Amino acid sequence: MIINEVLVLLGLQGLSYSEKIWMLIGLLGQLIFFSRWVIQWIASERKSKSIIPTPFWWCSLCGGLITFGYAYHIKSFPFMLAQFTGIIIYLRNIYLIIKTNKNYE
Numbered sequence: 001m002i003i004n005e006v007l008v009l010l011g012l013q014g015l016s017y018s019e020k021i022w023m024l025i026g027l028l029g030q031l032i033f034f035s036r037w038v039i040q041w042i043a044s045e046r047k048s049k050s051i052i053p054t055p056f057w058w059c060s061l062c063g064g065l066i067t068f069g070y071a072y073h074i075k076s077f078p079f080m081l082a083q084f085t086g087i088i089i090y091l092r093n094i095y096l097i098i099k100t101n102k103n104y105e
Contacts (some may be wrong), residue, residue: 026070033063061090
């Protein structure tokens with residue numbers, strides 16, 4: 001089966017069901033986290049200048065939270081610390097955006 005060959009290639013063969021679920025959670029977090037760069041790139045291309053749109057920060061927060069959960073599960077303190085630091089920054093930026101938008105209403 002080709003799926004088994006892919007699992008062997010990626011070093012994922014022999015994982016338990018629980019380990020596969022956590023691997024998928026970690027992958028989901030990374031994909032959401034990566035999508036923020038695509039959003040930023042598209043928004044910048046549309047404006048012909050470098051900008052950081054609000055969805056960038058929401059993807060950063062969601063991806064960071066999911067990835068933090070994964071880091072906690074694998075018990076990687078450096079990984080958790082890096083994600084936690086980012087989460088604080090993402091929350092602050094979202095707060096500032098919300099605060100600014102309320103001032104313009």
